Amino acid sequence: MPIPQTRESMHPLSLQDASIAVVSAGLACHLVFNRYEPVDPHSHAALLVFIPGVLTTVLLPSFSSVIHAVVCTYLLYYFTILISVLAYRLSPFHPLAKYPGPIPCRISKFWMAWISSDGKQHKYYSSLHQKHGDVVRIGKYTIIAFLYISSIFLTRITLGPNELSFRDVNAIAPLMGYPGLPKGPHWDGRMAEQTTIRALISLRDPAEHARRRKPWTRAFSSAALKGYEEILGKRVLEFVTALERQAEPVNLAELISHFTFDFMSDMAFGGGSEMLRDGDKDNTWHLLESGLPLALILTHVPWLGKYYVKLPGIGADLKKFRSFCQERATLRRSQGSQSKDLFHYLIDEEGVERSPPTFGEVASDGVLAIVAGSDTTATTLSSLFWALMENPATYRRLQAEVDHYYPPGEDALSTAHHSQMNYLNAVVNETLRLFPPVLSGSQRGAPKGRGGKLAGPYFVPEGASAFVHFYSLHRDPRNFSPIPDVFWPERWLSPEERQSFGYPDSKNLEKAPFVHNTAAFVPFSFGPANCVGKNLAYQEMRTVICMMIQRLEFRFAEGYDPESWERDLKDYFVATKGKLPVVLSPRISK
Numbered sequence: 210m211p212i213p214q215t216r217e218s219m220h221p222l223s224l225q226d227a228s229i230a231v232v233s234a235g236l237a238c239h240l241v242f243n244r245y246e247p248v249d250p251h252s253h254a255a256l257l258v259f260i261p262g263v264l265t266t267v268l269l270p271s272f273s274s275v276i277h278a279v280v281c282t283y284l285l286y287y288f289t290i291l292i293s294v295l296a297y298r299l300s301p302f303h304p305l306a307k308y309p310g311p312i313p314c315r316i317s318k319f320w321m322a323w324i325s326s327d328g329k330q331h332k333y334y335s336s337l338h339q340k341h342g343d344v345v346r347i348g349k350y351t352i353i354a355f356l357y358i359s360s361i362f363l364t365r366i367t368l369g370p371n372e373l374s375f376r377d378v379n380a381i382a383p384l385m386g387y388p389g390l391p392k393g394p395h396w397d398g399r400m401a402e403q404t405t406i407r408a409l410i411s412l413r414d415p416a417e418h419a420r421r422r423k424p425w426t427r428a429f430s431s432a433a434l435k436g437y438e439e440i441l442g443k444r445v446l447e448f449v450t451a452l453e454r455q456a457e458p459v460n461l462a463e464l465i466s467h468f469t470f471d472f473m474s475d476m477a478f479g480g481g482s483e484m485l486r487d488g489d490k491d492n493t494w495h496l497l498e499s500g501l502p503l504a505l506i507l508t509h510v511p512w513l514g515k516y517y518v519k520l521p522g523i524g525a526d527l528k529k530f531r532s533f534c535q536e537r538a539t540l541r542r543s544q545g546s547q548s549k550d551l552f553h554y555l556i557d558e559e560g561v562e563r564s565p566p567t568f569g570e571v572a573s574d575g576v577l578a579i580v581a582g583s584d585t586t587a588t589t590l591s592s593l594f595w596a597l598m599e600n601p602a603t604y605r606r607l608q609a610e611v612d613h614y615y616p617p618g619e620d621a622l623s624t625a626h627h628s629q630m631n632y633l634n635a636v637v638n639e640t641l642r643l644f645p646p647v648l649s650g651s652q653r654g655a656p657k658g659r660g661g662k663l664a665g666p667y668f669v670p671e672g673a674s675a676f677v678h679f680y681s682l683h684r685d686p687r688n689f690s691p692i693p694d695v696f697w698p699e700r701w702l703s704p705e706e707r708q709s710f711g712y713p714d715s716k717n718l719e720k721a722p723f724v725h726n727t728a729a730f731v732p733f734s735f736g737p738a739n740c741v742g743k744n745l746a747y748q749e750m751r752t753v754i755c756m757m758i759q760r761l762e763f764r765f766a767e768g769y770d771p772e773s774w775e776r777d778l779k780d781y782f783v784a785t786k787g788k789l790p791v792v793l794s795p796r797i798s799k
């Protein structure tokens with residue numbers, strides 16, 4: 210292509226001066242990204258496409274064709290940014306330079322996005338803590354700018370600060386307690402499609418979070434929980450009766466998921482789901498679970514969410530589920546209260562909130578209740594039954610306790626004995642310790658301009674984010690010893706009870722030092738933004754376990770490999786599970 214005539218009339222810069230101009234612009238671009246962290250696509254286009262486009266005119270006089278000038282300008286611009294970013298991230302000037310961590314994590318958060326795509330990020334974090342200690346530098350948010358003008362190359366630009374993972378009980382309270390840090394940026398990616406109304410769990414402004422959490426707190430008071438017994442009892446009875454009818458081996462994990470989903474739909478919208486009866490005919494459970502891997506990637510690169518939601522057809526399944534919930538919420542509101550369910554409190558039917566949530570907020574939080582409340586309890590219950598079948602002695606002890614409090618004919622739906630059932634509570638807690646459904650913890654972020662935060666012995670600089678890694682903390686021998694990786698509910702009992710049950714065979718543990726640090730047990734997270742549904746979760750799990758054990762006998766189906774359970778457990782922020790083929794046989798006649 211011929212060079213335009215105007216070139217003769219200009220006073221062109223030498224190639225060297227023009228190159229310096231492009232390099233300087235590249236460095237300035239890195240500075241802008243580093244300082245202001247622009248996330249909207251228009252800013253990205255301006256910084257990554259428009260500016261080098263304009264700079265092309267500076268290099269143009271030194272080249273024989275426009276194409277060459279364009280290619281060289283963009284290459285030089287991106288190369289400068291790339292080198293500048295790499296040098297900064299690996300340099301001692303980086304705010305988190307003093308914290309150890311693998312080089313790929315320091316360079317790009319895409320590394321973690323890639324590592325986590327197979328659902329094993331909890332194992333990866335755990336291995337990093339074993340190698341580097343209680344604090345690990347995890348990564349850097351990055352942006353890939355696809356150069357769509359020539360679509361030839363891409364570059365990565367810094368978009369935000371680094372992230373730290375802690376395996377230290379001393380970091381829990383300062384990070385997540387009051388006044389700790391608010392929720393971190395990973396929610397911006399995970400919930401990118403929620404542009405106007407966001408669910409409680411993703412609210413990053415502490416004041417707004419506190420306002421929205423108020424009705425939730427009332428919804429899980431002791432009095433409110435008592436009121437849920439009827440709704441829960443109906444679903445538990447239906448579930449256990451369905452199990453009693455199964456003559457063939459069943460996938461217990463799947464049936465438990467259907468039960469928890471139906472129950473949470475009752476709680477959130479007064480019904481609307483009959484998954485246990487009809488199966489997952491609308492593919493809802495499958496859709497929610499299949500969206501989790503991508504959601505996790507977006508948590509690692511939150512800015513990508515802004516692009517992702519713009520793609521045609523994206524999130525259609527989730528939108529379908531949300532609009533279904535919206536319809537249910539509208540119906541539930543028009544019908545008024547049949548019973549005091551979760552919706553009753555969230556919509557503030559009693560009119561006690563000074564600043565009640567809007568209808569849109571309630572509908573959004575209803576979706577959250579179903580998603581946050583069903584998957585988590587389902588995973589815990591499934592892991593618990595897997596652990597019982599894997600450990601026959603434990604199973605018999607729990608069965609004996611259930612038989613003691615709920616002999617045949619006794620109403621197993623009554624919660625009256627739950628607080629006395631030490632072994633039941635030990636089994637539930639031991640399951641949550643080994644298999645916390647949120648395996649890698651919930652991120653917190655230090656807001657810019659507030660000077661950072663001291664989290665125990667560590668400093669989280671402003672703009673950085675951090676989380677406590679639950680899986681590593683729960684399996685740390687400094688918190689739980691002996692045999693921290695083994696399912697051993699007796700560790701939760703008093704020394705006398707523990708002694709009376711004896712220790713696991715052939716382990717000679719009597720003389721091993723005993724450590725049981727409950728401050729390091731945080732499956733429901735910690736502080737003012739922890740799991741607000743914790744008490745409901747305990748009530749639901751205890752009730753259904755008692756009735757299942759009272760009425761049924763469980764054993765692994767022929768050919769099942771018990772080792773596959775942990776292998777198939779995947780960390781997509783909430784854990785997903787594999788199959789649990791089980792043979793059921795009734796114990797008592799009703």
Ligand code: HEM
Nearest residue numbers: 409410578581582585586647651733734738739740742746
């Ligand atoms: C074994 C069962 C459960 C576990 C282990 C669990 C765990 C968690 C965790 C780790 C968080 C993140 C908290 C944070 O950001 O620090 C959370 C948040 C939340 N969970 Fe649960 N959860 C369970 C069951 C439930 C149930 C039954 C509900 C009932 C609706 C529920 C509702 C919520 C809500 C609404 C939030 C957001 C709280 C907030 O941001 O203020 N969860 N849960």
